[in-house]
Amino acid sequence: xxxxxxxxxxxxxxxxxxxxxxxxxxxxxxxxxxxxxxxxxxxxxxxxxxxxxxxxxxxxxxxxxxxxxxxxxxxxxxxxxxxxxxxxxxxxxxxxxxxxxxxxxxxxxxxxxxxxxxxxxxx
Numbered sequence: 262x263x264x265x266x267x268x269x270x271x272x273x274x275x276x277x278x279x280x281x282x283x284x285x286x287x288x289x290x291x292x293x294x295x296x297x298x299x300x301x302x303x304x305x306x307x308x309x310x311x312x313x314x315x316x317x318x319x320x321x322x323x324x325x326x327x328x329x330x331x332x333x334x335x336x337x338x339x340x341x342x343x344x345x346x347x348x349x350x351x352x353x354x355x356x357x358x359x360x361x362x363x364x365x366x367x368x369x370x371x372x373x374x375x376x377x378x379x380x381x382x383x384x
Contacts, residue, residue, distance in 0.1 A: 293371065293381040294320050304343040309350075311343030312378055318354055321366055321382045325356070333384070334359045335366075344368060346378045354382070 296302060296312055304313045322338035335356035344352055351369040358364050371379040 292324065292384060293379060294324070295377050295379040296320070297377050298346055299376070303346075306343045306345050310346045312346065312380065314340035314343050317344050317352075317368055317380070321354055321368065322356060325366070325382070325384065333364070335364050338366065340368065344370060344378070344380060346370065346373045348372055 296316060298310055298312065302313055302316045304311050318338045318340045321340075322335060325338070326334040335358060338354055338356035340352055340354040342352060344350060348370055351367060354366040354368055356364045356366060367383045368380060369382075371381055373379075
């Protein structure tokens with residue numbers, strides 16, 4: 262009887278640990294970001310407010326390979342222009358993989374809400 266309770270506790274604890282680890286990896290592996298449009302992050306592209314290219318590039322590089330088993334490590338990410346704060350707007354940023362190959366990273370705006378823009382990139 263005690264052994265049964267012990268085994269149930271061990272299996273339950275292990276299941277919870279795996280579930281929490283999976284949730285943590287999922288959250289870290291996310292490719293969507295919401296960024297405030299303020300004086301430091303905003304530029305103008307074709308007459309529209311836009312998220313500055315250095316903000317998009319830095320956040321993308323930081324989130325592209327958050328864990329060893331998620332994504333490919335990239336460096337030197339750059340974006341050709343700011344990302345217009347217009348739903349559906351898109352740009353393609355580039356970076357370098359660990360072996361020096363060029364990596365194209367499509368980036369697009371999901372939604373714009375007042376003074377913030379939600380955007381995502383593709384791995």
